[in-house]
Amino acid sequence: MSFFEQYGTFAILVVLGCLLYALIMVVSRVMRPSVPSPQKLTTYECGVPAEGTGWTQVNIRYYVFAFLFVIFDVEAIFLFPWAVIVGGLDATTPVSPMFAVVAMFLFIGTLLEGLAYAWKKGVLRWD
Amino acid sequence: MFLAQATEPLEIPEVAWSSFAPELALTAAALVLLLIAIAKGRQQLVAVPAAVVSLAAGIWLVTQQLVVPGGVAIALGLALPALVFAFPRRGSLVQAWGAGLALVGALVLTGWQYLTVLEGGGTEVATIVPQAALAGALANDGIAFFTRITVYLTGLLVVPIGYGYLQDRRINRAEVEPLLLLAVVGMAALGTANDLITLFVALEVLSLALYVLAGLARRDRRSQEASLKYFVLGAVASAILLYGMALTYVASGELALPAIGSSLGLVTTDRVVATLGLALITVGLGFKVALVPFHLWTPDVYQGSPTNVTAFMAAATKAAGFAAILRLYLVAFPGLQGLWVPVLAVLAALTMLYGAYLALVQRDLKRMLAYSSITHAGYATIGVVAVSDAGLSGTLWYLLTYAVSTLGAFACVIAIERTRGGEVGLLELRGLGRTSPAIAGILSLCLLSLAGLPPTAGFVGKLVVFQAGVQAGLTWLVVIGVLSSVVAAFFYLRIAGTMFLEDADPALPLPAASSGLTVGTAVSAALVVFLGIQPQLFLQVADSAAALVR
């Protein structure tokens, strides 16, 4: 079975999913009554009318959250190959299991210290 | 060495710990200092456990016959709670002393490494313990040794020099010392990196730390400008460098530098891709050490950054960057020598002339020193393009002398800057020799060393590098270097003349040195003189450092 045949099922699933979505939307479109009015097109049907656009300037504090997300995303990427191999390690492999575990926990520990730093500096608080 | 037993995979020491012991100590110190910085009132809660761990590790090391690293671990472990106890409400003193002691420890470990690991094999200095975990990632040879010495020494001097200055400007954040230590770790790792991945990651560690340090003064627009410029241009340079590394990998199929070297020596290897990679790597590294077409960031960044950070950047980054250049070109690209030697030689010539020319017309002292640092990158490159053992050890030695001289000069700038506000122009130096002869004298001494006049360290440095250049048949380049030195000597001497021959403006406040600044400046000046008068000791080491891991 070639590399792509393995993904054949997945591809079929994706195609079926898209078809299902399209089908539901089409059915709903066909069956529902359509009575548009300007009132219905406003953002909030009751309350204060919305002003300006939804694209406003955001606070820089969001940036730190996004940044921490990137860092731990990268950590997850590193964890994945580690998790794949660490179970299969024993005394006969070139890497000892102890070494792999210690190395990974040093890595995580260092990152956690960064997180602790950000926490203590209060960037995770929204005051 | 002591870690040769690979038969027991469950034992931890399959890693050649000794090969990166100094960096390990510094990293641990940086992380602990960062923890202490955020622990506020409960610093002993961090200090005591860290000390216990460190003591335990030290005792274990001593029982393993590793007395020196054990001693360093025990000393650092004991020092930490003592410092916290001694300066209970002065976090930045704990940080400064902790960082300083850690750097001393790293220097001790480097010396120990040199004595036991490197010299162990007789005159063949280069040894890397071929261990599973570090196989090929590190090379402990002459480049590594000299880079470590230069970088650690610079860090050690910058800590006291900058302490009072940071307080004056109210930018003595607790992050400064950990960031400084991490930058130092990155630089030392760059000096030891023996494969492309380690090289790149180490370069990024030091660059990122320096971007943050350059922008330390949040209230100062120039500092922010410096940080942003350095970051944006540095990121582009890193991207170009990474692209070059990728192309080198495509061409050679190897990541370890010695393997790349042997692969590029084969006839089957594709030259075109390798050449492109080499070109892009040259651009990227040329940016980091500020060779001329890629130097544009230097004046603004050096001028805008806090002065102690500038001193650190000027002295240490250059050493680390040249370590990477030396290793890459001499180990990985000897097969393409016909290509990069002329190119680098032309770049060196341009750098020396252009830097000296522009330094002539500067009015601001920091900016002038920035251009002077560009010029010095050119001199150091002469040793690289000489492609000889003499050139290699010459460059390493040159970087050490340049580091101590430029540190001393920047320390004097700090002393003047502390009382006279942001900018130190040439006019403000008038008559300094009369009003405060000590600072003026030391500044003149360091400038003489930068100009390359005897009996200072800079003279020996230039002599060694120029000698290597002539031996390699690059007489034209050396002539340009001498010309540039003459031009440079003019503006260095002009400063000295301004200080000693003109009358002082009585309205200007006198420079003031804090105790840390005094110590740092005095040590730099002493080193400038010592390395100038007694160069034999280090020159011998430098000569024996020429063997590389190939």
Place this chain on the structure above:
Amino acid sequence: MTLLAQAAEVTAGDTAEVTLFWVFAVLGLGSALAVITLRNIVHGALMLVLNFLAIAGLYLTLQSAFLSIIQVLVYGGAIMVLFLFVIMLLGVDNDDLLQADGRNRLLAIIGGALLAGAITFAFVGPYTSAASICAEEAPAAAAGQYDCVGLDYEEDDGAGVAFIGRSMFTTYTYPFELSALLLTVATIGAVILARRRDLTPEDEDEVVGDERAEPTGAHPDDRGDPDLVLEGDDAGAEPRGEG
């Protein structure tokens, strides 16, 4: 592109790969063009997401599933979030930065064309012609003399994930741990960047040292009101030219 197409052909030789390759290649190039031509910067960023996804698809056609997942997770996810936050931080209306003058545009085009041309020239020759050193029948490759990297390393275990794991804990442990330091430094930098109230940093000394002289005129702009940082005070920012 030709290289990738050929790589796709070499690896399996059936049409699925080639079809997928062309789909992703057209998608990737088109979205990349859209990124630099769209006027609306948010739309440009979304096109960049599409570009990342297309490149992830290209990785998949090269049978590198793990790389493809990383591309989606890190670039398509995390990095794009950063991009969008920065765009929203600067304000969508601030599109005056996009006004490149003709000279810069020309320089950019020339530079890009030179780089692209050099790369194409360097790759197309040795790797895609009949004399390709990576072709199956090439003598150097057959003799194992030349290692054509990236395409057919360690076949089995999960498209090289285990291979990456093993190298991570054998050859590249040192850079792996260094990268932890890199990320920590980056965290510190981001926190310093984002912290607003700097006048009373908690980590400053409570007792100010007395062994030093009181600075008289040092850096007046170091001690202003934090809210004034971004406006006025242009004294420190006069243009500086070379010399």
